Amino acid sequence: MKAIFERRSIRKYLDIQISKENIELILKAGMSAPSAGNGQPWQFIVLNDKKMLYRIPEIHPNSHMLMKASHAIVVCGDMNRKNKFVEELWIQDCSAATENMLIMAQDLGLGAVWLGVYPMIEIVEKIKELLSLPEYIIPFSIISLGYPGETKDVLDRYDESRIHWNQW
Template sequence: MYVNEVLKSIFSRRSIRKYSGQPISDEMVRDLLKAGMSAPSAHNQRPWHFVVIKNRDTLNQITRFHPYSSMLKEAALAILVCGDKKLFKTEIYWDQDCAAATENILLAAHGLGLGAVWLGIYPKEVLVKSMLKLVGAPDGIMPFSLISLGYPAEEQAAGDRFDEKRVHLDQW
């Protein structure tokens, strides 16, 4: 297929929801966070903060209010990606910055042999408020996404998602 490792990684990454239970090293977590912080950011505002959640009770509590988070019961950890209003140079684009950071973490996880899945938080008010309370975030913090992480206990086949019908040249 492709010799380019970056494209190979992008095309083969899939959401993984079953994990082996093996812990993830602190060095790998640091690499994941570095990848998130290497994301592009509008006006270079880098409005993000990351909460690494390893506590089993905390992970299980999330499954009580987030309807799509059952995989957290097996996850080694989760990373909550948040925007910090004090770091906004502009009121817009913070969510795009956090989305880019989230995708970088997902790709880094895949490259490290980890499984991961993106769980949406923002803009669902009940999820935002529940996460704020659970992690004790200060005023001005906006939870954006939660990434469930672990060593895969399942494989998801790569599929070709390219759809020529969704490509428009110069005009619609």
């Protein structure tokens, strides 16, 4: 629970590489997320090539932290695995996977930030091209990862005024 309450978006990183073991733990956390009908409509692309990490900010205006990141993980929706009853549930499933990975990164002492990609179509198309994604794969989010080069205060975001019991 501590990792959930202390997780913050970290955009500054130290020049230290994350181990493959920690990347695998983050990916396992993502794949442990709930998904509609257990469809698990996700695919993950791990980026650690600095050339690739430098190219994404040319496409995504809010991703400059990637130039200092150790790794990034692109969370993608696999349209061949989407829910057969409600197709758009892949969005929720990929959101759950992304959040699980952010929490695991926090638990491992890493810094991370969620960069939204879908539904910004121009960014989606350029990321697809950059990563040579097949047509049925949609980039959903990018998680920037590194050892934190900044600290942020823990925030208490609990707001009782947003809670409604039984009806509005």
